[in-house]
Amino acid sequence: MKDANTLIEYGQTIDAQTMVTPPDATELELEPGHPGEGDEGYIRRRKELFALCRKHRLERLGPPMIAYTPEETRIWREVSPKLDELHIKHASQIYLKAKRELAITRDEIPQLKHLSDRVQRETNVHLVPAEGALPYRTFYEYIGERGFPVTQFIRHGSHPEFTPEPDMIHDCLGHVPPLMNRDYAELLTLVGKAVSTTANGYQVLALSGLRWFSIEFGLMEEAGETKVFGAGILSSTGEIPYSLHSPEVTRRPFVTDVVINTDYDPSRMQDNLFVAPSLPFLRRELEGLVRRFGIPVL
Numbered sequence: 672m673k674d675a676n677t678l679i680e681y682g683q684t685i686d687a688q689t690m691v692t693p694p695d696a697t698e699l700e701l702e703p704g705h706p707g708e709g710d711e712g713y714i715r716r717r718k719e720l721f722a723l724c725r726k727h728r729l730e731r732l733g734p735p736m737i738a739y740t741p742e743e744t745r746i747w748r749e750v751s752p753k754l755d756e757l758h759i760k761h762a763s764q765i766y767l768k769a770k771r772e773l774a775i776t777r778d779e780i781p782q783l784k785h786l787s788d789r790v791q792r793e794t795n796v797h798l799v800p801a802e803g804a805l806p807y808r809t810f811y812e813y814i815g816e817r818g819f820p821v822t823q824f825i826r827h828g829s830h831p832e833f834t835p836e837p838d839m840i841h842d843c844l845g846h847v848p849p850l851m852n853r854d855y856a857e858l859l860t861l862v863g864k865a866v867s868t869t870a871n872g873y874q875v876l877a878l879s880g881l882r883w884f885s886i887e888f889g890l891m892e893e894a895g896e897t898k899v900f901g902a903g904i905l906s907s908t909g910e911i912p913y914s915l916h917s918p919e920v921t922r923r924p925f926v927t928d929v930v931i932n933t934d935y936d937p938s939r940m941q942d943n944l945f946v947a948p949s950l951p952f953l954r955r956e957l958e959g960l961v962r963r964f965g966i967p968v969l
């Protein structure tokens with residue numbers, strides 16, 4: 672169990688202060704064992720996109736238009752049709768409706784700029800170009816201002832179905848579509864405001880846990896069926912069937928006090944999932960938690 676004095680994340684004790692004063696990574700770093708390690712061309716491209724997206728983020732220029740390479744397009748064309756077929760069968764209606772409206776295709780990598788304009792018209796949320804995964808507090812500060820950080824690089828071609836970090840396939844095919852839904856946009860904005868307002872590391876971690884088990888790895892009940900809702904599941908061809916059908920996965924009803932005290936390991940397929948009854952339910956639960964924590968954002 673987490674408590675206010677000992678914070679555990681990914682099985683390790685962490686410093687509560689890093690939750691509220693985030694470090695800033697100014698250069699590209701691939702984690703050890705990354706599939707692109709040792710591939711000079713890939714690293715050069717990643718560094719180029721890192722610098723471009725970081726500049727656009729820090730100078731608030733909006734997403735840059737990117738000329739994607741044939742190799743990047745090849746990876747998109749390999750992964751996105753497989754995901755699309757799984758989405759049609761297993762994704763929540765909230766997601767499927769929005770994906771159609773955004774006209775994300777299997778053939779071309781979408782430009783974030785265009786997606787951002789469309790989402791902004793619908794729910795007043797815009798996309799922020801991100802050079803990579805941002806530290807918690809920085810990430811949530813953007814979200815609280817109705818900006819969703821999105822990467823613009825693509826995973827390494829040697830493992831098209833796997834990425835150790837959020838990439839454009841994860842972000843565009845997982846996170847962006849539901850931003851077209853008003854309840855979802857408000858839920859996310861409130862998480863962002865709450866996390867960037869509190870100075871309490873336990874509360875940051877708890878709110879982040881709520882986000883993890885809903886927006887990132889949530890399942891949802893829909894007309895008597897369990898559907899996939901979380902972006903982390905929706906962007907993985909292996910994880911969609913695993914989450915719904917594997918006997919190794921525990922699927923429990925979404926109970927906020929249980930969810931916020933549950934740790935997880937982001938480096939592997941998730942075997943501990945929660946099923947929410949609806950999006951308005953999640954929104955009410957979040958509002959209740961924010962009130963209970965006494966964070967003055969409602």
Ligand SMILES: [Fe+2]
Nearest residue numbers: 837887902903
């Ligand atoms: Fe994500």
